[in-house]
Amino acid sequence: MNYAKLSRWIGPILSTIVMTSPVVAQTLKAVTDRGALNCGVSEGLYGFSARDDKGDWSGFDVDLCRALAAAIFNDTNKVKYTPLAASHRFEALQSGSIDVLSRNTTWTMSREVELGLIFAATDYYDGQGFLVRKAMNKESALDLDGVKVCVQTGTTTEQNLVDYFRTNNMKYEVIGSVTAEGAIKGYESGLCNVLTSDISQLFAIRLLLSKPDDHVILPDVISKEPLGPAVRQGDMQWFNIVRWVQFAMINAEELGVTSKNINEALKSEKPDVKRLVGTEGDYGERIGLTKDWAARVITLVGNYGEVFERTVGVGSTLGIPRGINQLWSKGGIQYAPPIR
Numbered sequence: 001m002n003y004a005k006l007s008r009w010i011g012p013i014l015s016t017i018v019m020t021s022p023v024v025a026q027t028l029k030a031v032t033d034r035g036a037l038n039c040g041v042s043e044g045l046y047g048f049s050a051r052d053d054k055g056d057w058s059g060f061d062v063d064l065c066r067a068l069a070a071a072i073f074n075d076t077n078k079v080k081y082t083p084l085a086a087s088h089r090f091e092a093l094q095s096g097s098i099d100v101l102s103r104n105t106t107w108t109m110s111r112e113v114e115l116g117l118i119f120a121a122t123d124y125y126d127g128q129g130f131l132v133r134k135a136m137n138k139e140s141a142l143d144l145d146g147v148k149v150c151v152q153t154g155t156t157t158e159q160n161l162v163d164y165f166r167t168n169n170m171k172y173e174v175i176g177s178v179t180a181e182g183a184i185k186g187y188e189s190g191l192c193n194v195l196t197s198d199i200s201q202l203f204a205i206r207l208l209l210s211k212p213d214d215h216v217i218l219p220d221v222i223s224k225e226p227l228g229p230a231v232r233q234g235d236m237q238w239f240n241i242v243r244w245v246q247f248a249m250i251n252a253e254e255l256g257v258t259s260k261n262i263n264e265a266l267k268s269e270k271p272d273v274k275r276l277v278g279t280e281g282d283y284g285e286r287i288g289l290t291k292d293w294a295a296r297v298i299t300l301v302g303n304y305g306e307v308f309e310r311t312v313g314v315g316s317t318l319g320i321p322r323g324i325n326q327l328w329s330k331g332g333i334q335y336a337p338p339i340r
């Protein structure tokens with residue numbers, strides 16, 4: 001049989017198999033049966049995911065877990081947080097011990113095609129940078145020839161570091177740590193004179209040092225680090241829930257819908273606001289949730305801009321400028337497809 005004949009014969013069989021395979025949609029059911037979302041976060045990164053004295057979690061990454069719990073349960077407390085070191089985060093997702101990983105994780109090709117995971121969105125566009133003591137008098141990363149660099153292992157950071165020093169023909173020594181704490185201690189104690197990580201994390205780490213003002217983040221950005229939530233491949237319903245909760249928060253900001261004016265938005269006659277808040281269409285039901293799924297998220301957690309400002313933005317302790325995380329309509333690259 002030649003190829004054309006074979007494909008004429010096998011094609012319809014294959015498409016029948018694809019069309020009739022049961023949709024694997026077990027995660028939402030598992031979450032609702034359990035009564036809580038299992039969310040993987042970092043072990044303690046101020047502004048992103050940190051615990052207070054009472055054991056309550058807060059931060060930018062934590063807010064995505066809260067937003068999912070708002071959409072599913074109308075209750076942001078229905079989340080069990082699992083703090084994960086960089087090197088253990090993917091196996092926690094693969095094994096099913098968490099439903100979603102919201103832990104400053106970079107979207108890369110190998111993490112999808114080799115690990116069987118899939119990123120639902122980019123909630124923070126980041127890049128790798130370097131933290132040094134001001135007293136070192138360094139103005140650029142290109143002045144770092146011969147340094148000792150502390151880095152957390154199991155990260156893209158570790159890989160980019162090799163590329164950057166090799167490309168620029170600079171010598172360096174790596175001091176790798178499994179935990180962020182180890183890398184920070186190494187830097188603070190002088191074991192290394194440079195600390196490298198995604199720039200957002202350098203902002204958080206600098207606050208933990210005994211004299212934050214003695215340290216400076218160099219201006220160079222040596223990599224692309226699109227950070228976002230990841231899920232396991234194979235459950236499209238769950239993937240869509242995580243993806244569209246994130247997109248709903250971005251769309252809400254673009255449409256000017258906030259946690260403060262959500263009640264007016266629920267009475268709005270604007271078609272795109274109506275689709276967002278669920279007074280028109282059945283978008284929520286189509287992903288296994290209720291009509292008001294996005295309204296719950298905006299009411300209980302806020303839109304993307306509110307989350308950013310509250311947790312990491314210029315008005316917060318971290319003081320990170322919105323930069324490229326500004327909406328596309330305001331000069332940034334945050335862009336969500338429309339709900340329609």
Ligand SMILES: N[C@@H](CCC(=O)N[C@@H](CS)C(=O)NCC(=O)O)C(=O)O
Nearest residue numbers: 042043044086105106155156180197
């Ligand atoms: N975005 C990078 C780096 C992520 C990462 O783990 N960064 C460290 C910087 S110190 C961190 O956030 N550690 C916090 C923790 O382990 O709890 C990746 O996905 O590999």
